[in-house]
Amino acid sequence: MAKRTPLEVSVAVAEAAKMADVDVVAAYPITPQTHIVETLAEMVANGELNANYIPVESEHSAMSACLGSSATGARTFTSSAGQGLELMHETLYIGPSSRLPMVMSVCNRALSGPLSVWGDHSDAMAVRDTGWIQVFVENGQQAFDHILWAFRVSEDHQVLFPVMVHHDGFHLTHVIEPITLPEQEEVDRFLPKPRYPYALHPDNPVSMGCYAPPFIYSEIKRAQDEAFRSPEVKQSILKAWEDFGNIFGRYYMPVEAYRTEGAKVLLVTMGSFSETAMVAVDNKRDEGKDVGIIRLRLWRPFPYEEVRDLVKDADIVLVLDRCISPGAQAPVYSEIRSCLYQEENRPQVFSFTGGLGGRDIVVDDFEQMIDKGFEMLQNGSEKEFEIIGVRE
Amino acid sequence: MSNGSLGWRDIKPGAVVTEPGSAAAYKTGDWRSLRPIWDHTRCVKCGMCELFCPEGCVFQNDEGYFEADLSYCKGCGICARECWTGAITMVEEEE
Amino acid sequence: MNGTTEIRWHGRGGQGAVTSSELVSYAAINEGKYALSFPSFGPERRGAPVLAFNRIGEEHIRIRAEVTEPDIVVVLDPRLFRVVNVASGLKPGGIVIVNTKKSAQQLRDEFGFDSTLGAVNATRIAWDILKVPITNTAMLGALVKGREVVKLDSLIEPVKDRFGRIGDINVEALKKAYEETVISEGT
Numbered sequence: 001m002a003k004r005t006p007l008e009v010s011v012a013v014a015e016a017a018k019m020a021d022v023d024v025v026a027a028y029p030i031t032p033q034t035h036i037v038e039t040l041a042e043m044v045a046n047g048e049l050n051a052n053y054i055p056v057e058s059e060h061s062a063m064s065a066c067l068g069s070s071a072t073g074a075r076t077f078t079s080s081a082g083q084g085l086e087l088m089h090e091t092l093y094i095g096p097s098s099r100l101p102m103v104m105s106v107c108n109r110a111l112s113g114p115l116s117v118w119g120d121h122s123d124a125m126a127v128r129d130t131g132w133i134q135v136f137v138e139n140g141q142q143a144f145d146h147i148l149w150a151f152r153v154s155e156d157h158q159v160l161f162p163v164m165v166h167h168d169g170f171h172l173t174h175v176i177e178p179i180t181l182p183e184q185e186e187v188d189r190f191l192p193k194p195r196y197p198y199a200l201h202p203d204n205p206v207s208m209g210c211y212a213p214p215f216i217y218s219e220i221k222r223a224q225d226e227a228f229r230s231p232e233v234k235q236s237i238l239k240a241w242e243d244f245g246n247i248f249g250r251y252y253m254p255v256e257a258y259r260t261e262g263a264k265v266l267l268v269t270m271g272s273f274s275e276t277a278m279v280a281v282d283n284k285r286d287e288g289k290d291v292g293i294i295r296l297r298l299w300r301p302f303p304y305e306e307v308r309d310l311v312k313d314a315d316i317v318l319v320l321d322r323c324i325s326p327g328a329q330a331p332v333y334s335e336i337r338s339c340l341y342q343e344e345n346r347p348q349v350f351s352f353t354g355g356l357g358g359r360d361i362v363v364d365d366f367e368q369m370i371d372k373g374f375e376m377l378q379n380g381s382e383k384e385f386e387i388i389g390v391r392e
Numbered sequence: 393m394s395n396g397s398l399g400w401r402d403i404k405p406g407a408v409v410t411e412p413g414s415a416a417a418y419k420t421g422d423w424r425s426l427r428p429i430w431d432h433t434r435c436v437k438c439g440m441c442e443l444f445c446p447e448g449c450v451f452q453n454d455e456g457y458f459e460a461d462l463s464y465c466k467g468c469g470i471c472a473r474e475c476w477t478g479a480i481t482m483v484e485e486e487e
Numbered sequence: 488m489n490g491t492t493e494i495r496w497h498g499r500g501g502q503g504a505v506t507s508s509e510l511v512s513y514a515a516i517n518e519g520k521y522a523l524s525f526p527s528f529g530p531e532r533r534g535a536p537v538l539a540f541n542r543i544g545e546e547h548i549r550i551r552a553e554v555t556e557p558d559i560v561v562v563l564d565p566r567l568f569r570v571v572n573v574a575s576g577l578k579p580g581g582i583v584i585v586n587t588k589k590s591a592q593q594l595r596d597e598f599g600f601d602s603t604l605g606a607v608n609a610t611r612i613a614w615d616i617l618k619v620p621i622t623n624t625a626m627l628g629a630l631v632k633g634r635e636v637v638k639l640d641s642l643i644e645p646v647k648d649r650f651g652r653i654g655d656i657n658v659e660a661l662k663k664a665y666e667e668t669v670i671s672e673g674t
Contacts, residue, residue: 092423
C-alpha cells in the first residue's frame, strides 16, 4: 500500500489529473481553483506531464477548447469555480448534449454579489441542470480519488457524459493534509484509455453540434435524458466505484450513511462540512440521541432509490444547503422533499441553510441543528426553514 | 433528417449527423424571384461574380463564361451589383 | 476533539505564518500522524494580520472549521498584542508562544496573560542568522520547545525542502530558537 503524503488538496487534484495521463488541459485560473491549474501548467512545462496545456483567455474559451479536444477523442481536463463557472455556463450544456466525455474539478465558491471568493454551493447549484454527472467529495483523499473515478465513468461507452467533481473552495483546496497516492501501475489498471467511439476523423466525417428546429429538439433532449438516467449509466457509476475500491481499497457509494441505525432524526449534508457534522452526530449519540447522517455523494443523476431507502425509518430529516434559492426552497432540501413526497410514511423535512460565502459551520452548530430536530419530534414546528448562524 | 418522423430512439448519441454534405439536399433555388442573365458581349471573364456569390453557386463553364447553378441561386443580385462591366441583368422569374 | 492538538498561528502577511503551519503538517504526516494545515482563507496583503491553523492527531481528522479554541497559540509578531487578542479561546492548560524581546514576566505584567507562556527573541535570531526579520522558522523551534507536537528532527527535512539554498541557515534558526525559548508555567 502506498504511503500517506502531505499534500495541498489542489496539488493532489492536479496530481490525479497527471496520473490519469490527461492529453489536454484548457483552463483559466480563478480563486480558489488557481493552484490546480498552476500546478498542471508547471507539470506540462517541466515535461512531467505529456499534455497540451491551452492557456485560454476566459472560462468560456476553456470549455470551448475542451469540447473540441474531447471531440477528437483526447482525454480532457479542466477546472473552475464560482464566477468562472458562471462565465462558462452557456458552453456547459454542450458536452452532455454532444455526449463528450471530460472531467472538471469545481472548487465550489459563492457567487457575486456581494463579491465573495469564499466557499459555498451556489456555483454548483447554478449548473445543476447542465446535464453533467456531478459528485461531491468531503476530504482531500476523496477529491484525488474522484478525479480518477470521473475519467473512468465519463469515458465508459455506456456513459459518455462529462463529469464534475465538486470540492469545496478553501475548506478543501487550500488545506494540506495526508493523501495516499497510488502507484502509477494501479492507476493504469483502473483507468485504461478507451477509444472515444465518435471521435472526429477525416475518414469518418460527422457534423457535431447541429442546430435543432422545434420538430426534433424535444426528441434529442429526451434521448439525452433517457441515456443520462438509464440503468446502464447508473451501473457504470457503481461499477467504477466498486473497481476503484477493489484496486485502491477505498469504497464509495452514491449516498453514504453514518450511524443511521434506528435514527429518528437524520441529517443530510453534502461536501466538506459532512465530516464535521459526523462529529456532532457522534457527540449526540454519546448523549443517547437516535441521530444519524446521510451524505449525498452523487448529486446528478440524483440517487432517488438510495435516499428513499436510507430515510424510510426516520421521523425527521434535517437538510443542510450551502446555497440560497431566493423566494423558493433551497435546492437540496427541495430535491429531498420531493423525493420523499410519494412515500406512504414520509418523514417531516426541515431546511437549514448555512455555510454561505465561506462561513464555518462548527460542531456546536450541527449539535444545535440536531437538538432542533428532536424538539420538532416532540412538539412539531411551524417553520420549515432557517438560516443558521445569522446575526439578528 | 428533414422529415419530422424521427422518434427519440432514432437520435444518434450526441445528436451527430453522420451523412456528410447533407446541406446539398436543400435546393434553395426555389426561393428565387429574380434570376441573373449574363451578356457575353460585355463579359470580360474576370470572375468577380463567382467571388461575390454568397451561395457559391456561380461557376465557370467550358467556354470560360460564368453562369449560376439555378438549383441553388436565390436571386439575391449581388453578382449583378458587383459586375463592373454591367454584364449581368436580373430578370423576373417566370411563374 | 479528543486526541487532536489544535494550533493557531498569528503573524503578518509576509512573515511566513502560513508556511510555518504547512511545515508542521509535513513533519507530522511524515511521522505517520494525521494533520491538517490551512490559512485563514482569502486574499492576502503584506503586513496585514493573518492567521494559520493546524490540527494534529493520531486519527483521520474530520473537522475543517477554523480553530477557535486552540491548545497552542504561536505569535510571530509581538506588536500584534496591541491589535488582536491572541489568547482568545485558549484551552485550559494551553500555551501561548511569543516572539518577543521581553521576558515572560514582563508579558504577564503588561498584557495580563495567565496561561503558560513561551518567550523567545526570534527577530534577533532571524536578523543574526538569516539577515532578514522573517521569524517563521525560528518560531517552529519555539513551538516544539513549548509542546512537542512533532519531533524537532522531523522539521529539518521539510524546512530544507521548502527553502532550498537557504535551507541550512533556516534549520540553524530553528535549532537556535529551540535552545533559547524560555517556558514559564501558567499561574
